[in-house]
């Protein structure tokens with residue numbers, strides 16, 4: 001095994017030496033069963049139009065998996081395609097329509113997934129849940145698995161999205177497989193749905209009966225989850241302990257999502273978890289030796305593929321002329337046609353000077369997008385019914401950093417860019433509170449760290465917000481990758497990108513990169529617009545989405561002297577505010 005890997009590395013080293021241009025790839029490891037995984041695609045099916053590294057679109061992805069399936073067949077192996085949910089909110093392609101996902105969801109559905117489940121973004125708004133139930137779950141049939149999320153009918157009864165579980169035998173290797181699907185303990189679901197926390201599901205009779213019935217009939221358990229797999233997030237580990245009571249020696253492969261990172265974790269000697277990033281930047285790969293009596297590292301392998309054509313060509317060993325399949329080509333043209341119809345490429349303005357980043361620069365850096373928003377854009381927010389563009393009364397505006405989803409790139413600023421930065425059309429609400437209290441709220445909300453406890457992220461009555469997206473601990477990012485012996489010159493040729501440190505080490509990314517640094521970002525940022533010394537009460541303005549968190553912070557600050565329902569301040573969509581700012585000022 002080591003010999004084999006050394007040879008692969010030597011081959012790659014030779015290739016990079018003989019070529020002038022990075023990137024250099026690490027190959028996929030194939031096994032009895034192979035999985036291709038996506039998660040948190042959030043509507044990015046057109047690909048990243050201004051980032052070469054992630055420039056493949058959904059049509060390319062379809063061609064890619066078609067070749068992989070063919071290869072698996074030729075090798076006498078199985079290949080399953082899996083998605084872990086969150087398919088809109090993050091891109092003009094999905095969010096310019098009502099409901100979100102109206103045209104992007106049918107494009108997502110062109111990929112022939114073997115197993116898929118639901119994310120929290122399919123549950124914020126009922127129209128999205130209805131679309132998910134009536135269209136997506138209906139279309140995929142028994143491949144759509146949700147063991148803990150249900151849809152409510154008009155007569156008050158509930159049914160699972162898709163099926164609660166699926167038992168099947170894989171077509172090639174005849175691997176007897178039990179698949180279950182889970183969403184994290186999310187409690188902001190709309191009234192027409194419900195989520196039963198994993199902690200409760202494992203006590204339910206139906207669930208334990210399914211486990212009992214399949215006790216001696218399973219070679220592999222597959223968990224498709226919209227739940228982080230990291231060790232500091234307990235839900236899947238609690239599930240795992242429960243599963244092990246019924247299946248002490250069965251291989252269990254988890255597929256996670258939601259925290260938008262690349263990750264691979266070891267649950268125990270026979271079980272690992274894969275999480276495949278976000279926004280069509282990453283395709284996750286894991287392969288499992290199901291039949292052999294082998295060690296952990298021989299049993300499981302993982303890769304994170306950059307979502308671009310070069311990477312796809314490399315892993316399929318195809319030339320550009322051999323790559324496109326008819327279906328792939330058709331989906332690519334459908335995307336182009338749809339983008340044109342939606343006018344997504346229409347430039348609304350121009351970003352001149354530089355890019356504005358979420359976390360590639362510190363939060364107070366002039367090129368940080370939160371700095372741009374809090375110091376410039378949010379000062380132009382006008383209360384409902386007013387026309388003044390500059391507010392003179394003292395106020396503080398707070399936004400949750402999780403509502404801003406992606407960097408703003410210099411160059412043409414399109415309708416798409418607007419949704420990419422700020423997809424949520426949340427309302428602004430206000431509470432009038434003493435200045436001395438208002439000035440402490442953001443700090444209170446940022447003061448908690450991200451400890452996942454009972455109630456979990458997003459809980460209505462919980463003080464914590466979700467961790468910022470795409471967050472990596474500084475410990476992870478400071479480690480450089482050490483895959484090949486590269487000279488300084490060769491290293492410099494590498495582009496910046498993901499260098500993932502996971503439980504198997506730091507050789508999982510298919511493309512060698514110089515690591516980017518992710519600076520910490522707080523839960524919320526504030527735009528403090530205080531011009532006077534007056535001690536009069538001021539307006540504390542925030543998204544209605546974070547009302548429970550603001551109320552919690554005020555309570556923590558011993559301020560309870562207010563009516564707990566904030567009033568409407570403005571229904572201005574932040575995306576429009578940003579657009580107008582860009583059109584008016586040179587940034």
Ligand SMILES: Nc1ccn([C@@H]2O[C@H](COP(=O)(O)O)[C@@H](O)[C@H]2O)c(=O)n1
Nearest residue numbers: 086120121258400402403424426466545
């Ligand atoms: N109306 C909304 C809905 C969500 N958010 C933010 O999105 C986060 C969840 O996104 P995932 O992709 O990680 O599931 C949520 O915690 C909020 O930060 C929002 O701002 N407004």
Ligand SMILES: [Zn+2]
Nearest residue numbers: 040086258260
């Ligand atoms: Zn997500």
Ligand SMILES: [Zn+2]
Nearest residue numbers: 086119120258
């Ligand atoms: Zn999510």
